Amino acid sequence: MGQSPSAPTRGPLLADRPMAVAGRFYPGDPAQLAQEVDSLLAGVKASPAPLRPKAVVAPHAGLAYSGPTAAHAFAPLARHRDAIHRVVVLGPSHRLAFRGLALSGTRAYDSPLGPVPVDHSWQDRLSDLAFVGRLEQAHGPEHALEVELPFLQRILGPFSIVPIVCGEAAAEEVAQALERVWGGPETLIVVSSDLSHYLEYEDARRQDGRTATAIARLDGAPIGPREACGHVPLGGLLCLARAAGMTTRCLDLRNSGDTAGPRDRVVGYGAWAFYDPTNLLG
Template structure:
C-alpha cells in the first residue's frame, strides 16, 4: 500500500488544461453553454462522464450547471469511479489527505474517510488513485461550481452492487452531501450503433434497474450501487444530456458515449 499526503494531478495538460487561467476559462465557457435542465430541484446524485474535456466536457457541464442552486449548501462530494489502470477487489480509498488540481487543493473529508474504512470491502490504497483520471477530471468542475467542499474519493473495482450501495448509504448524509458517479457509456462502437446501445442503457437507468453491465458503461459497478440507493430513497433519475464523441470532437467510426444524469427527489421537494 502506497501513501502520500497529497495526490498530484495525473492528467492535467492531457484531459484538461494544466494552466489554471486556461482551465478556468474553459470550464466557464462550458458552463455558460450548458442548457439549463428544466425542473431539476436539488439533485442528490449525478452521473457524469469523465473523458477529456474536448470530448465530454460539454455533457459534464450540463450536470454541473444543475448544481447552481446548491452552491452554498454542498460541503461534501462522495465520488465513485471505476478503475482504469489498477485492478482491485472491492473499493479503495486514498491515503492522501488532498487531491491537487491546477485550481488548488481539494481536501479529503477525514470524518467520512474514517467512517468509510469501517465498511466491508473498503481498503485504503493510493495505487488505484495515483494515475486514475475518472475522479480527477471532475474536481476542476466542482471547484468552479461549489464554494467550500471536501471529497470522499472511492475507486470501485470488483464489487457487487449491494456492497457499493452500502458504502453510498453510509455516506449519504443530508443536503450537504452530493453523490457523484464518474462514468462514460459504451466504448468504440460505430456512431449509430452506439446511439442505440446508450439509449437502451439510459432507459434501464431511468427504470432504476441495477443490472448495468461493464460493456454498457465503464462505471457499471458504481452506477448499479447508486441505482439501488436511489430505489431506497425514492429518487427520480432524469437524463440531462446524451451525446458521444462523434458529436463533439471525434470521428464516428469508433465512439465513446457520454451522459449526464441527475437523481432528485420528487419535484414537490424544495432545496434546503
C-alpha cells in the first residue's frame, strides 16, 4: 500500500503548487480558461429553489468530457458567492497508493486564474487524527482536486481551500475528518469523483444509474472503485450525510459518450448537491 501521510500536519510552508494538468485537462491560458468555464456555467438552467448546498459532488475529467456535468454542480453556488469563503476539496489518489488522508504544506494551488491559498489553520483541525498527515507526493501529480478550482474561481468570491487527497480509508474515518472541517455556511465541501470507467455506453448508463440510486439513499455500501474512482471520499460524505439527516439532489448524470468521446469505452459523470437541514436557505 506504500507510505502513509506523515504527522504532524503543521510544518514549514512550501512554495505554491504548480498545476499538474493545466494545458491538458483544461486551458493553461487564463483568458481561454475563464471563457470556457463561463460558457459551461452559462449552459446550466437556473435552479428554481434558493437552496444552499453544503456539499457537492463533481467529476474531474478534462473540460471537454466532464465539464458540462461539473458545471451543474457549481452553477447553483453563484447566488451564494459572497457567503462561501472556504472550500474543503476531497478527491482520490490516482497515482500513489497509500493509507489515510493526505494534506499538503503548500502555500497555494497556482491556478491559471490566480493562486488559491491553502487554509493551514483549518488543516490543523485534523492534526490529532492518526490517519491524516502531510504527503506531498500524493498532491503533486494529482488532477482530481485542481480541475475543480477554475469552476470555483469563476463562481465564488475570494476563498481558501483545504485540499485532501484520499488513499485507502474507511467511510467512518473520512466522515470523522469531515466533521472536523465541516464549519458553517462559510464552508463548502466538494467531493471530486468520476463514476464508471471504460464500459460500453448502455452498460455505463445502467451501472451509473444504480450508483445514483445508492447516492439518493445516502448509502455508500454499494459504491466501490468500479462504481466511482472517488468512492473513498464519496463514502465518507454519504456516511456523514446520513447521520446528519441531509438530503441530496442529482443535478446531472451522463457520460463521455454524451459529450466528447466514443460510445464503446465511456467514463461516467454525475453531479450532486447535498443540503444540510439546518442551512437550507441562502
